[in-house]
Amino acid sequence: MPNPFSGNDAERAALDAYIKLWRGAHAVEVAANRHLADHGLTISQFAVLEALYHLGPLSQRQLADKILRSSGNLTMVIDNLERDRQVSRKRNPADRRAFQISLTPAGRSLITGILPGHARGIRELFGVLEPEEVQQLSALTRKLGLEAQRRDAERGSGEVQPTDQEKV
Numbered sequence: 001m002p003n004p005f006s007g008n009d010a011e012r013a014a015l016d017a018y019i020k021l022w023r024g025a026h027a028v029e030v031a032a033n034r035h036l037a038d039h040g041l042t043i044s045q046f047a048v049l050e051a052l053y054h055l056g057p058l059s060q061r062q063l064a065d066k067i068l069r070s071s072g073n074l075t076m077v078i079d080n081l082e083r084d085r086q087v088s089r090k091r092n093p094a095d096r097r098a099f100q101i102s103l104t105p106a107g108r109s110l111i112t113g114i115l116p117g118h119a120r121g122i123r124e125l126f127g128v129l130e131p132e133e134v135q136q137l138s139a140l141t142r143k144l145g146l147e148a149q150r151r152d153a154e155r156g157s158g159e160v161q162p163t164d165q166e167k168v
Contacts, residue, residue: 021141032122039114040084044069044077046118049086049103049111057102059092086110 047067064071081087086107092098
């Protein structure tokens with residue numbers, strides 16, 4: 001018993017695209033990260049290890065921003081990684097209220113062992129698209145994400161931020 005939205009054509013088209021984007025992104029995330037369970041990792045744990053591998057030591061707030069998770073959720077993720085000796089947590093000498101999260105040698109070994117297969121799996125998953133389609137998808141999702149961030153910032157500050165296109 002579907003109850004179709006009775007908005008105008010543009011609203012229905014935007015909702016349809018949003019649903020497809022959300023479902024597609026979720027399906028890609030599940031498929032691309034299924035192998036992490038073989039290594040005893042959750043998606044969030046892998047994201048923390050990957051961010052620390054590429055960016056070096058970070059505070060919990062910086063990590064949360066980088067991997068798009070709440071700082072509260074990240075506490076448990078870091079606790080579990082620390083328990084498994086994948087990361088270490090040390091007070092930041094510049095700000096004693098904050099902790100710096102760093103990879104341990106075991107964490108570095110784990111992430112360097114997983115990353116090549118992870119990248120290969122994503123490449124294979126995206127193999128359904130032509131190279132031009134991958135570039136187009138990348139550009140469109142970036143454009144959409146930047147606009148969403150701009151609108152969110154506008155709501156938070158009351159200021160309108162310039163779009164990426166306006167900066168050019």
